[in-house]
Amino acid sequence: MMREKDLLFKNVLGWIDYRLIYASTIDEFLAVNSLIYGLLDKYGLFLGMDITCLYAASAKWCGRVLTEEGVG
Numbered sequence: 001m002m003r004e005k006d007l008l009f010k011n012v013l014g015w016i017d018y019r020l021i022y023a024s025t026i027d028e029f030l031a032v033n034s035l036i037y038g039l040l041d042k043y044g045l046f047l048g049m050d051i052t053c054l055y056a057a058s059a060k061w062c063g064r065v066l067t068e069e070g071v072g
Contacts, residue, residue, distance in 0.1 A: 002032070004039060007032065019047075
């Protein structure tokens with residue numbers, strides 16, 4: 001059972017209006033996503049859909065491009 005405190009730095013990085021949710025497998029990603037959206041609902045928060053991408057091989061986060069090879 002994954003707990004809220006286990007997410008930070010293991011599956012979630014957050015910075016003001018940016019958040020990056022990541023996982024090693026699709027099953028883990030779906031479990032983490034479910035927990036994140038449950039927490040958002042619990043605290044009355046939401047993600048802006050205009051900048052939301054649920055699955056990507058690379059992502060620009062805080063001005064850096066992240067891929068499975070590393071940070072560019």
